[in-house]
Amino acid sequence: MKYISTRGRAPALNFEQVLLAGLATDGGLYVPETLPTFDRDDITAMASMDYPQLAQTIIAPFVEDCIPAADLTVLIEDTYAEFRHNAVAPMVQLAANQWLLELFHGPTLAFKDFALQLLGRLLDYVLERRHSKIVIMGATSGDTGSAAIEGCKRCKNIDIYILHPHQRVSEVQRRQMTTVAGDNIHNLAIEGNFDDCQAMVKASFADQGFLLQDRSLVAVNSINWARIMAQIVYYFYAGVALGAPSRSVAFSVPTGNFGDIFAGYLARQMGLPVERLIIATNHNDVLHRVMSHGRDDRQELRHSLSPSMDITVSSNFERLLFDLYERDGQAIADLMHRFDNGEIVFSEAAMARARGLFSSQCVSDLQTCDQIAATWKECGYLLDPHSAIGVKAALESSISPEIPIVTLATAHPAKFPLAIEKAGLSIKPQLPLHLQDLFERPERFQVLANELSTVHAFMTGTISH
Numbered sequence: 101m102k103y104i105s106t107r108g109r110a111p112a113l114n115f116e117q118v119l120l121a122g123l124a125t126d127g128g129l130y131v132p133e134t135l136p137t138f139d140r141d142d143i144t145a146m147a148s149m150d151y152p153q154l155a156q157t158i159i160a161p162f163v164e165d166c167i168p169a170a171d172l173t174v175l176i177e178d179t180y181a182e183f184r185h186n187a188v189a190p191m192v193q194l195a196a197n198q199w200l201l202e203l204f205h206g207p208t209l210a211f212k213d214f215a216l217q218l219l220g221r222l223l224d225y226v227l228e229r230r231h232s233k234i235v236i237m238g239a240t241s242g243d244t245g246s247a248a249i250e251g252c253k254r255c256k257n258i259d260i261y262i263l264h265p266h267q268r269v270s271e272v273q274r275r276q277m278t279t280v281a282g283d284n285i286h287n288l289a290i291e292g293n294f295d296d297c298q299a300m301v302k303a304s305f306a307d308q309g310f311l312l313q314d315r316s317l318v319a320v321n322s323i324n325w326a327r328i329m330a331q332i333v334y335y336f337y338a339g340v341a342l343g344a345p346s347r348s349v350a351f352s353v354p355t356g357n358f359g360d361i362f363a364g365y366l367a368r369q370m371g372l373p374v375e376r377l378i379i380a381t382n383h384n385d386v387l388h389r390v391m392s393h394g395r396d397d398r399q400e401l402r403h404s405l406s407p408s409m410d411i412t413v414s415s416n417f418e419r420l421l422f423d424l425y426e427r428d429g430q431a432i433a434d435l436m437h438r439f440d441n442g443e444i445v446f447s448e449a450a451m452a453r454a455r456g457l458f459s460s461q462c463v464s465d466l467q468t469c470d471q472i473a474a475t476w477k478e479c480g481y482l483l484d485p486h487s488a489i490g491v492k493a494a495l496e497s498s499i500s501p502e503i504p505i506v507t508l509a510t511a512h513p514a515k516f517p518l519a520i521e522k523a524g525l526s527i528k529p530q531l532p533l534h535l536q537d538l539f540e541r542p543e544r545f546q547v548l549a550n551e552l553s554t555v556h557a558f559m560t561g562t563i564s565h
């Protein structure tokens with residue numbers, strides 16, 4: 101399979117190249133040139149598959165010219181064996197036709213494990229074959245960092261550097277990063293804020309001269325295609341469990357960078373009957389404003405009780421735009437250029453296409469807390485704040501009552517105790533068994549000045565040989 105850039109100018113790549121590439125050289129994001137599709141019979145057959153078998157079925161066509169099927173099976177089985185529920189992604193029913201898809205049974209208790217556990221293994225597999233090593237560098241305000249570290253901790257060919265703003269991530273999130281042992285794992289606590297961390301990562305990618313000759317940086321944020329690919333699987337898993345291909349399903353997705361919900365869009369393009377995709381945002385509601393008014397303007401970031409969705413620029417939205425503009429790379433390049441200068445107004449035709457499948461809902465912190473309290477009272481089920489935003493948006497939607505709505509439960513409630521306290525509940529959510537001693541484990545991190553040269557010096561002094 102070939103992958104092409106959303107901005108139309110970068111060369112097409114194969115899967116292995118795209119895995120290692122990050123952004124395309126023209127500034128765009130890679131998408132498959134064509135999608136594999138599954139017909140009614142294919143989807144019916146999925147009903148008898150367990151999660152790893154389904155993952156193999158969905159992922160194989162995307163990687164087949166680079167990874168032999170037998171090797172892919174091993175990578176996928178290893179990946180999902182790390183999950184602590186036999187179903188991998190179990191479903192819970194909250195009300196008639198209201199469902200939750202629990203995506204937090206992986207090592208770090210957030211849905212990012214689905215992709216990053218696989219990504220680490222895919223990277224190590226191709227690096228081993230190429231006899232090369234890479235450096236992963238990323239900035240995190242929480243979930244991505246820990247999932248990336250867990251995903252790469254056993255990778256012999258990867259040094260991983262995760263920058264987080266010193267004293268500005270939650271203690272659970274920090275400890276999930278800093279208690280993972282391994283000589284190839286480096287937690288850098290930067291004396292600055294998240295934007296400072298991200299700016300340093302961006303600058304490092306732009307000029308990689310500070311690395312050793314034979315190394316390059318690889319991105320593990322959701323611009324990496326492999327992450328999106330891995331997330332398509334659970335849409336099929338839920339859809340088939342609720343009656344696809346005979347029955348359509350809707351999904352409500354707590355959204356930040358638009359990676360997770362874009363995977364839902366791809367599932368639909370590949371044949372899954374998806375009635376609607378609900379973009380659920382917190383008060384950083386850029387996507388809700390795009391859907392409502394057809395324009396995208398920059399706004400200040402406002403911290404919320406759902407920090408993993410505190411985003412003002414949803415980079416994966418560009419992947420959807422590429423399709424909404426009938427895959428016209430030049431049109432996307434022009435749009436993004438205008439965005440850099442302030443504001444984009446989308447065409448009526450593009451917005452009409454978007455609204456045919458997507459709807460959106462913005463949920464405030466207050467509504468998030470109310471939803472946590474209501475679901476606890478009505479169902480005895482404790483939602484994390486991100487999932488609560490999804491449930492609220494699902495309940496507010498105007499989807500006809502015979503369509504099941506699946507809300508993606510993206511994190512375990514024990515990761516975000518503050519929201520539960522603010523919801524007025526006196527219960528203290530327990531960390532699952534494998535993390536119960538998290539607060540006793542030794543931590544390892546390096547506090548560094550908010551200065552690019554300091555970070556680079558630290559990195560060059562610690563990269564493995």
Ligand SMILES: *Cc1c(COP(=O)(O)O)cnc(C)c1O
Pocket residue numbers: 210211212243244322354355356357358359360361408409486510511
């Ligand atoms: C990352 C994250 C999200 C947002 O996912 P996107 O792919 O960025 O839209 C939602 N909830 C949780 C818990 C997350 O960690």
